[in-house]
Amino acid sequence: MSNDIFDIDYARAQDAADPLRGFRDEFLIPLHEGRQQAYFCGNSLGLQPRGARAHVEEVLDKWATEAVEGHFTGQAQWMPYHELVREPLADIVGARPHEVVAMNSLTANLHLMMVSFYQPRNERSAILIEAGSFPSDRYAVESQVRFHGLSPDTNLIEVEPDLPGGVFSMDAITKAIRDNAARLALVIWPGVQYRTGQAFDLDAIARLAHEAGALVGFDLAHAVGNLDLGLHESGADFAVWCHYKYMNAGPGAVAGCFVHERHAETTRPRFAGWWGNNKGVRFKMGTEFHATPGADGWQLSNPPILGLAPLRASVEQFQRAGMTALREKSRALTGYLEQLIDAHLADAIDILTPRDITQRGAQLSLRVKAGRDAGRSLFDHLQSRGVLGDWREPDVIRISPAPLYNNFDDVLRFARAAREWTDGR
Numbered sequence: 001m002s003n004d005i006f007d008i009d010y011a012r013a014q015d016a017a018d019p020l021r022g023f024r025d026e027f028l029i030p031l032h033e034g035r036q037q038a039y040f041c042g043n044s045l046g047l048q049p050r051g052a053r054a055h056v057e058e059v060l061d062k063w064a065t066e067a068v069e070g071h072f073t074g075q076a077q078w079m080p081y082h083e084l085v086r087e088p089l090a091d092i093v094g095a096r097p098h099e100v101v102a103m104n105s106l107t108a109n110l111h112l113m114m115v116s117f118y119q120p121r122n123e124r125s126a127i128l129i130e131a132g133s134f135p136s137d138r139y140a141v142e143s144q145v146r147f148h149g150l151s152p153d154t155n156l157i158e159v160e161p162d163l164p165g166g167v168f169s170m171d172a173i174t175k176a177i178r179d180n181a182a183r184l185a186l187v188i189w190p191g192v193q194y195r196t197g198q199a200f201d202l203d204a205i206a207r208l209a210h211e212a213g214a215l216v217g218f219d220l221a222h223a224v225g226n227l228d229l230g231l232h233e234s235g236a237d238f239a240v241w242c243h244y245k246y247m248n249a250g251p252g253a254v255a256g257c258f259v260h261e262r263h264a265e266t267t268r269p270r271f272a273g274w275w276g277n278n279k280g281v282r283f284k285m286g287t288e289f290h291a292t293p294g295a296d297g298w299q300l301s302n303p304p305i306l307g308l309a310p311l312r313a314s315v316e317q318f319q320r321a322g323m324t325a326l327r328e329k330s331r332a333l334t335g336y337l338e339q340l341i342d343a344h345l346a347d348a349i350d351i352l353t354p355r356d357i358t359q360r361g362a363q364l365s366l367r368v369k370a371g372r373d374a375g376r377s378l379f380d381h382l383q384s385r386g387v388l389g390d391w392r393e394p395d396v397i398r399i400s401p402a403p404l405y406n407n408f409d410d411v412l413r414f415a416r417a418a419r420e421w422t423d424g425r
Ligand SMILES: *Cc1c(COP(=O)(O)O)cnc(C)c1O
Pocket: 105, 106, 107, 108, 134, 136, 137, 190, 194, 219, 221, 222, 242
């Protein structure tokens, strides 16, 4: 076996020794000039599990043969359909089953959670988020502040990153929460920051927010299916996420939501819909609303069954692989990417993501030293070689090896294509 990490035999030997290598064949990988792409966009849209189609077809067939009866008869009934993914999702995010529900979309869930958990009172009226947050999160937060008749100028606190590349030290987060403790109603923080790939200590952030007398919610869009999460233990009040990124449940897939069990029977305000009404009374079609205890009580509508179906295939894979084993492979795979960049591309590329493996997931965010145009040129070159990362304005290339389907060979293809580009300049 070769010890040269730039050698194809080295990458192949790593792949041969990978206990999770069989999962790759369970995915449909787009082709580039007849060969499988090296697909590094699992943080944006995960690849299609082969098993997804059968679940979608099952719904179509059931609709064809049973029509309205499909809600209550046969296999995979639509009435309790969201319950089919509840336990596996709880495992994946480290929660208790009644703390999680698959519903709506991420941003819609963020709004629903803020309706219940952002209750500005007198002096305690501010929401604290990270500066440079994902636009949808910022729009949601800002609009909630305005909805309460308040000004974002004074009630939206955006913490600036204090380290190079847009990374936060825990000291900066701690200081921001403590300095604003008296006026904080809510802290919303990402599990993994989408642009830099930085992963955060959610337990520590939840503790700080609670010590400050605030509530805390996490946006786990880039963390679910990526990190080994322990949401219940973190003590977070709520969390939201989507399922089309590392969870591979397809474009616009039904999203996820966590509500800590301490709020299971809360009397806080909520925006209600009939699907959150207790099953015992839901179909009495009366005027009274009795929220289902737990996360289910925040559901609004009967779920889009076709949008939920692929998630069944996905959670089954995550269950089978196990988050601990996936995370172990992910560390090795992303570590290999880092090693290759350090050894062969350090003259041209900076890694913005923290080097500390406890502060990152699968993704490395890269910046070409020669500037934005050079960055675009590298990105285009990679694409011409069938290596697909993604570009985030103004100048970041994100490369995210997903441990369920990416392999060491993919990672080496990235490094070789990038080296070809630097050599040609
Ligand atoms: C992907 C992502 C979103 C997307 O929101 P949708 O409501 O699913 O369209 C929002 N926030 C963050 C942090 C994301 O990474």
